[in-house]
Amino acid sequence: IDRIKKENDSMQIELRHLKGEDITSLHYKELMAIEKALENGLASNREKQSEIFRMMKKNEKMLEEEFKQLTLQLHKQE
Numbered sequence: 001i002d003r004i005k006k007e008n009d010s011m012q013i014e015l016r017h018l019k020g021e022d023i024t025s026l027h028y029k030e031l032m033a034i035e036k037a038l039e040n041g042l043a044s045n046r047e048k049q050s051e052i053f054r055m056m057k058k059n060e061k062m063l064e065e066e067f068k069q070l071t072l073q074l075h076k077q078e
Contacts, residue, residue, distance in 0.1 A: 017034055018034060
């Protein structure tokens with residue numbers, strides 16, 4: 001239980017650091033590690049955002065094509 005408590009405390013401190021809290025006492029290497037972690041997270045988010053945008057564009061094209069087909073069918077029935 002002590003190990004888990006220490007690990008939890010450590011993770012809470014790390015989370016505060018990632019939020020930009022309590023970083024004045026950190027050394028250069030620790031700050032660089034935090035910066036790298038934040039940059040990696042940002043890059044991952046941008047990649048996911050781009051993938052979602054591509055999927056939305058693909059869905060938009062499919063819906064436009066379906067709309068054209070349905071409009072054509074409607075005009076044929078008239």
